[in-house]
Amino acid sequence: MKHQIVRIAIIAALVGLTGCVVVPAKTAANTCRMLDIALDEADMAAAWYVNAGEVLEKCGARDARERAEFRACMKERRDDDTSICHDM
Secondary structure (H helix, E strand, O other): OHHHHHHHHHHHHHHHHHOOOOOOHHHHHHHHHHHHHHHHHOOOOHHHHHHHHHHHHHHOOOOHHHHHHHHHHHHHHHHHOOOOOOOO
């Protein structure tokens, strides 16, 4: 269930930020907030973190890309123990 909510948040954020669909500002802000929480709390694939960081950067989150890259590195390290991650 948590993974479905995260996927819905990503899709909503991407659609809202592409300009194809006009969404109320409050909806976009809520989606960005939910995606930000998912970035910190979800256990997803490394590529997901990088994509979420890019979307959050468009939302205006200052350190989103760096946090996402760090989370992706930590995920890869847990998966195959080959990555060396430097703290943010």
